Amino acid sequence: MSLSTADLLDYDEVLERFDPVLGLEVHVELSTNTKMFCGCPTAFGAEPNTQVCPVCLGLPGALPVVNGKAVESAIRIGLALGCEIAPWCRFARKNYFYPDMPKNFQTSQYDEPIAFNGSLSLELADGTVVEVGIERAHMEEDTGKSLHVGGATGRIHGAEHSLLDYNRAGVPLIEIVTKPITGTGARAPEVARAYVTALRDLLRALDVSDVRMDQGSLRCDANVSLMPRGATEFGTRTETKNVNSLRSVERAVRHEMSRQGAVLVAGGEIMQETRHFDESTGTTSAGRRKETSEDYRYFPEPDLVPMAPSADWVEQLRTTLPELPWERRKRVQTDWQLSDLELRDLVNAGALDLVAATVDAGAAPDAARAWWVNYLSQEANSRGVELAELPISPSQVARVAALVAEGELTNKLAREVVDGVLAGEGEPDAVVESRGLAVVSDDTALYAAIDDALAAQPDVAEKIRGGKVQAAGAIVGAVMKATKGQADAKRVRELVLERCAG
Amino acid sequence: MPNISREEVAHLARLARLAVTEAELDKFAGQLDVILQSVARVGEVAADDIPPTSHAVPLRNVFRADEIRPGLTQEQVLAGAPSVEDGRFRVPRILGEQA
Numbered sequence: 001m002s003l004s005t006a007d008l009l010d011y012d013e014v015l016e017r018f019d020p021v022l023g024l025e026v027h028v029e030l031s032t033n034t035k036m037f038c039g040c041p042t043a044f045g046a047e048p049n050t051q052v053c054p055v056c057l058g059l060p061g062a063l064p065v066v067n068g069k070a071v072e073s074a075i076r077i078g079l080a081l082g083c084e085i086a087p088w089c090r091f092a093r094k095n096y097f098y099p100d101m102p103k104n105f106q107t108s109q110y111d112e113p114i115a116f117n118g119s120l121s122l123e124l125a126d127g128t129v130v131e132v133g134i135e136r137a138h139m140e141e142d143t144g145k146s147l148h149v150g151g152a153t154g155r156i157h158g159a160e161h162s163l164l165d166y167n168r169a170g171v172p173l174i175e176i177v178t179k180p181i182t183g184t185g186a187r188a189p190e191v192a193r194a195y196v197t198a199l200r201d202l203l204r205a206l207d208v209s210d211v212r213m214d215q216g217s218l219r220c221d222a223n224v225s226l227m228p229r230g231a232t233e234f235g236t237r238t239e240t241k242n243v244n245s246l247r248s249v250e251r252a253v254r255h256e257m258s259r260q261g262a263v264l265v266a267g268g269e270i271m272q273e274t275r276h277f278d279e280s281t282g283t284t285s286a287g288r289r290k291e292t293s294e295d296y297r298y299f300p301e302p303d304l305v306p307m308a309p310s311a312d313w314v315e316q317l318r319t320t321l322p323e324l325p326w327e328r329r330k331r332v333q334t335d336w337q338l339s340d341l342e343l344r345d346l347v348n349a350g351a352l353d354l355v356a357a358t359v360d361a362g363a364a365p366d367a368a369r370a371w372w373v374n375y376l377s378q379e380a381n382s383r384g385v386e387l388a389e390l391p392i393s394p395s396q397v398a399r400v401a402a403l404v405a406e407g408e409l410t411n412k413l414a415r416e417v418v419d420g421v422l423a424g425e426g427e428p429d430a431v432v433e434s435r436g437l438a439v440v441s442d443d444t445a446l447y448a449a450i451d452d453a454l455a456a457q458p459d460v461a462e463k464i465r466g467g468k469v470q471a472a473g474a475i476v477g478a479v480m481k482a483t484k485g486q487a488d489a490k491r492v493r494e495l496v497l498e499r500c501a502g
Numbered sequence: 503m504p505n506i507s508r509e510e511v512a513h514l515a516r517l518a519r520l521a522v523t524e525a526e527l528d529k530f531a532g533q534l535d536v537i538l539q540s541v542a543r544v545g546e547v548a549a550d551d552i553p554p555t556s557h558a559v560p561l562r563n564v565f566r567a568d569e570i571r572p573g574l575t576q577e578q579v580l581a582g583a584p585s586v587e588d589g590r591f592r593v594p595r596i597l598g599e600q601a
Contacts, residue, residue, distance in 0.1 A: 032568050039571025048589040049580060053573030068565030090556060097519050099593045147590065163590035166579075295517055300556035308562045 009261030011186075011254065014226070017265070020188040020257050021234050022181040023223035024132075026199055028174050028209045029142060029216070030073050035170035036141040037064030037107065037304075042172075044215055048165035056141075056170035058103030064303055066091075070172035071114070073208040074139050075309060075317050077174055078115025080202055080324060081134045088308045089114050091139070091301040099164055100143035108175075110298040113138035114307065121326065122198040124190055125348055127340065132195050133179030144169040174208075180234065188224075188257065193250040196220050200246075201325040213245050220249050224256040226264060235260075236270040240284050242277045252277045256284055332356065336365035349373045350387050354394055361398035364405065371397050375415060379422065392421045399428040407488055413437045439488050443495065446479065446487060450496055453478035464500040472496045506534050 014020075035042060038055035054062035078085050089112035093105040118134035145168050150160030176199065184191045200211045200218055211218040225237035238260070240252045260270055275284040323331070332352065333343045336359075346352055351372040358368035372387065376397075380387045400417050403409040409417060409432070420431030432438055453475045454461040463471040472493055479492045508527045511534065515522040522530065548554075576589055585592035 034568050034570050038573075039566070039569060040573045041570050047576065049576045049591075051573065052579055053571075057574075057579065065564060065566040067568055069568035071565060095517075097517075099591070148595065149587075150595075161595050162593050163587055164593060165590050297517070302557065305557055305559070305561040305564050 014261035018226035081118035083115035083118030108140035109138035357394035363401035
């Protein structure tokens with residue numbers, strides 16, 4: 001029996017009747033040089049089936065050996081998430097027949113994850129802090145990549161056959177699983193997105209993965225269920241896969257809430273199943289009926305010996321933890337003297353790294369922040385790209401800021417320089433040169449323009465000489481017009497007053 | 503005492519993608535039951551203070567350095583594949599077989 005996916009319950013009505021419960025599973029591919037159990041490379045984008053060997057192909061007789069660097073990364077991730085690190089744990093075989101794993105099992109961890117019981121605190125756009133419990137972080141290997149051919153290309157439904165590339169099979173993967181997230185109500189989709197964002201930032205700071213959702217090195221499966229408001233027993237959940245961007249995480253959760261709401265209100269039942277998220281429509285569709293964990297017939301992997309990270313090793317790894325995102329935000333707020341709101345704007349604009357890099361390149365924090373959070377954010381919005389994707393670098397922004405600070409450019413001219421860089425006209429200095437944007441700082445040239453303006457408006461000149469300082473504005477305006485805005489108005493004003501005083 | 507049902511055997515056969523006849527279900531249920539009973543005996547002998555053994559050798563922490571080692575060429579990889587397309591293994595479509 002299939003339920004119509006078109007039936008959605010109005011979001012407000014979902015919330016009137018139900019409380020959502022979320023569970024998020026994030027898979028992160030580690031950026032190790034080699035795979036989890038063999039020495040094959042892990043680089044993205046190689047020709048199909050060229051980064052494989054007997055071990056990751058599961059050929060008879062091949063024996064796996066654990067990548068020590070991957071274990072190190074797993075422990076560091078666990079520590080950064082405030083987890084306990086298991087003093088002893090094993091890998092397990094997860095048995096299933098599906099061609100994405102040529103071995104017919106995936107080497108994973110089952111009831112003995114390397115890290116467990118932690119938490120991650122996240123801040124929503126309005127500053128609300130949500131504490132998400134971390135159930136576990138365990139090690140496993142990635143699967144191969146299937147390409148479904150026939151019907152709608154690349155999609156599972158309607159495919160006639162599938163093509164398998166095992167380059168990705170065996171790439172080290174850490175699966176991070178939250179405890180059930182309850183009590184978020186209307187904000188459940190927002191919380192889901194904020195969680196994945198916070199986790200991504202954390203993993204990036206740890207430098208354990210390149211966390212590219214578009215390339216699949218960070219993937220989120222969203223478990224969603226609804227229970228009647230006030231109930232304590234969770235409803236049946238679905239697991240939505242293929243959620244490949246932060247925005248999709250939010251959309252998928254929201255859609256699933258409305259879909260499940262419609263099913264439940266109509267008296268139907270939610271099937272425990274895997275669902276696929278469709279980026280183009282923002283909807284989910286039924287996939288494979290979920291096998292229960294019993295069906296996977298897990299057992300301890302006989303080909304790999306147990307791991308027993310010593311307390312010394314764990315503590316040594318703890319010392320390698322970098323400044324974590326929330327610590328960094330706190331420090332930046334102090335260093336740059338930002339209000340809570342200013343900090344939030346900075347973080348929400350996704351500009352923290354860029355501003356920090358701009359400051360490192362020599363710009364004043366306020367100037368760097370103003371460029372990225374105000375001017376460049378608008379530019380990124382209108383182009384529909386991420387801030388970091390704009391064709392301008394922090395060092396280029398720092399150079400423009402330096403030119404402003406030195407009085408070589410006015411703010412107005414500086415924006416033109418930035419526009420020039422964005423338009424691909426080269427480095428800031430080259431744009432200044434080619435567009436002729438330098439401030440007229442040569443006092444001789446300014447005196448000439450001032451004398452012309454005073455001569456053209458003798459009555460105004462008379463007023464200024466008579467002590468009506470505010471009349472100088474008209475002359476300054478005329479000079480600015482004559483220099484096409486390329487003079488520093490403050491300097492012009494000083495010179496006008498000096499001229500009239502003399 | 504283990505007592506494995508025909509339904510459980512049928513379920514296991516489905517998970518293992520084995521086609522099993524009605525007659526075989528009865529036969530295998532009986533045979534698997536013998537195996538399970540034998541294994542259950544071990545549990546009777548092992549006291550609570552004897553942890554289950556998963557590995558016969560008392561080794562821990564066998565790790566490999568994160569260094570690339572040569573693997574197979576695409577040609578070698580695909581040499582034994584029944585069907586190949588675009589440098590990939592070609593297999594029957596994945597979903598729908600259980601529907």
